[in-house]
Amino acid sequence: MSTDVTQPNAANLAESEQGVSQPTxxxxxxxxxxxxxxxxxxxxxxxxxxxxxxxxxxxxxxxxxxxxxxxxxxxxxxxxxxxxxxxxxxxxxxxxxxxxxxxxDETIAWIVLVCGMMGGLINMLERGGSVLSFGELLAKRIKTKRGTMLTTCCLGVMVFIDDYLNSLAVSASMKNLTDRYRISREKLAFLVDSTAAPVCILVPVSTWAVYFAALLEENGATGEGQGMSLYIEAIPYMAYGWIALLVVFLVAAGILGDFSAMKQAEKRAQAGQPIPPGTQQDGFDLSGIKKTSPMVGLLNFLMPMAVLVGASVYYEIDLLLGALVASMFTMVLYFWQGLLSFGKLVDSMLDGFKVMLHPIAVVCAGFMLKEVNDQLGMTPYIIDSLTPYLSKELLPALVFAAMAAVVFATGSSWGVFVVSLPIVIPMALALGMSMPLTVGALLSASAFGSHACFFSDSTVLSSQGSGCTPMQHALTQIPYALIGAVITFIALIFLGFAMA
Structure with a gap:
């Protein structure tokens, strides 16, 4: 008796000592x-x-x-x-x-409200059975793993108005189908994220275009009222967006294989575990979903999405107002059909906010880091360090490299350009470099930083929507992002010499 009792106690003591020593x-x-x-x-x-x-x-x-x-x-x-x-x-x-x-900060308040309302909207769509119906309808028409991945990419391209909308809506609608074909959640996050920021910069009707067009006017890159025109002229030179889009479609088509951590994630998924270990699921209570006909379910999914896009465009590409209108429309639509009671609709919105708290906290922490980096003068230091090597021909490539490093380090794909544009634009004007090419390099850097950084808003929301952690997503995605970055750097060197 005494021996049986003593041995567990010794083991527990050893574990306790180890538990204390590790934190110490x-x-x-x-x-x-x-x-x-x-x-x-x-x-x-x-x-x-x-x-x-x-x-x-x-x-x-x-x-x-x-x-x-x-x-x-x-x-x-x-x-x-x-x-x-x-x-x-x-x-x-x-x-x-x-x-x-x-x-x-007004931008942070906007991000918090948009993320929370988008989480609430997606939660309503899931609890109302619309996401399930949409997924089942796709499942009847898509019969292969390759078709599932290509469909995910195509949906990402279609939802071009904002990377937040893309990251949450596309991942929510494709999770069940990718699980069925044993596609890892990490690959789903990669497919979604690669059609978020890289696509949004290529479309002039997006939140990115509106924001950067205003910044270009403020910093003297073009005349008043000409910011959007300059942005559109720069779209052909946004090399990273085009290359990232090409890479993700090559991966989806099976032409470009799996590397490193992505290869391990796909092996795990093929063994029957698409959801990575240690992942906390979104927490939405989907019990008691009312089944509807596939066509009604499809309309219940597409109509709120159409209202979201339409209202956002109507309010000058403001996703917050678009999400507000779409949420009210969805609540009325589902209540009228008897899918959810008013109390459950309100609970869905509140639970959506709760689920998004961790991503919101990461994004806010990223902005706090940006404030610290601004006080340390990190952005001017990186640009000043490259200035001795600047020439008219190398300006676009070096601007891309410098700003990609800054955005990757800070996770702020929008905020850093408030600091950097007053430095970069006069530099380009002084050297006489093509302004559309310079803007293309800047937007490429912004898209790469948003795509590759493990704590950027796009990365965090894509991982949240897909059902994996930001680090699991970032580590599996980084090889493909680096491929795009290297090709973009080489392409900008070529364009710099060609247009000098």
């Missing part, structure tokens, strides 16, 4: 790193540039992300490190000030 080791490890950042701050001379040190928080984020596979914790580590580098004596005050600044 991590605490010491991170403590030493943060102490190093605090020491570097004492060596900085006030008024001087931080130089290479401005890159250290971003490098720490990548290091922590590879170890932990958790984007939110990684970004927070980078934020704390950056604040220590700026002023270790005011880290709490600095963190509070940045948090308030981000929460009060």
């Amino acid at each position: 080791r991590w605490l010491v490890f991170y403590g030493l790193i943060m102490a190093g950042f605090a020491y570097l701050s004492t060596q900085h001379v006030e008024g001087e540039s931080y130089g290479f040190q401005s890159l250290l928080p971003a490098l720490l984020i990548l290091f922590v992300a590879v170890i932990t596979k958790k984007p939110l914790e990684s970004i927070f580590a980078g934020i704390v490190a950056g604040l220590l580098l700026l002023d270790p004596t005011n880290i709490v005050t600095g963190l509070g000030d940045i948090s308030i600044a981000v929460v009060m």
Whole structure:
């Protein structure tokens, strides 16, 4: 009796000791790193540039992300490190000030509301049985794995108005079908994400086009009222968008194979486990779904989507107002058909917001990181470091490389250009480089950063909608994104010499 009792207790004690020692080791490890950042701050001379040190928080984020596979914790580590580098004596005050600044930012408020309302809308479509009906209708017509992947890509191209809409709506409508053909959730996320930002930059009727057209006018790239015209002229030169689109269709068609982590994910899916281990599902309560005829279910899915796109276009490409109108339309439509009671419709919207809390937190943390990087002067440092190598011919390629690195490090595909455009546009004007080509390089960098960064809004929402973690999605997607980036860099070198 005593032996039986003693052995489990010894084992439990050993496990307890191991459990205590592991967090302690991590605490010491991170403590030493943060102490190093605090020491570097004492060596900085006030008024001087931080130089290479401005890159250290971003490098720490990548290091922590590879170890932990958790984007939110990684970004927070980078934020704390950056604040220590700026002023270790005011880290709490600095963190509070940045948090308030981000929460009060109009862009952040827009993103929070759009993500929440899109989550609520998708939840209503799923609980009302529309997504299920749409998937069943597709299943009757699509009989192969290749056909499923190509259909996912085509749907992504069709939903071009905004990358948020693409990331959530396409993934929600295709999950059941991709599971049926044993396509990993990581590959679904890749197919969805590759037709999000890369497609949105190529279409002048998108939130990206409206935003960047206004920025181009503000920074003197073109005359007042000519921002959209310049944007349209630049579309042929947005090399990354075209190449990423080509790559994803080659992958979907089976011409371009699976690499590295994607190969492992597909092997797991073929063995009958398309959903990766350790993934928390979206949390939507789909019990009690009322079955409708396939045609009614299809209309119940397509009509809210059509209203969403139509209302967004009507309100000058504002997805927030479009989502608001589409949500009200869907609530009336489903209540009228008796699919969901008013109480359940409201619960669906609220639950949609809850499900999107983690992606929203990651995106907000990314904007906090951008604020820290701006104070450290990371963007000007990277551009200044490349300036000695600039020539008229190399400007587009080097602008792409520099800004792609900045967007990848910050996760802010829109915010960084508020800082960089006042530097890049005068540089292009001074060298006499083609402005459409320069804008094409800038938008290519923005699309690559949004596509490749593991904590960008597009990556986070694509992984959330597809049912995998942001790191699982990013690690499987990065080889394809790098292929697109390398080809884009070479293409911009060629175009720079051809148009000089």
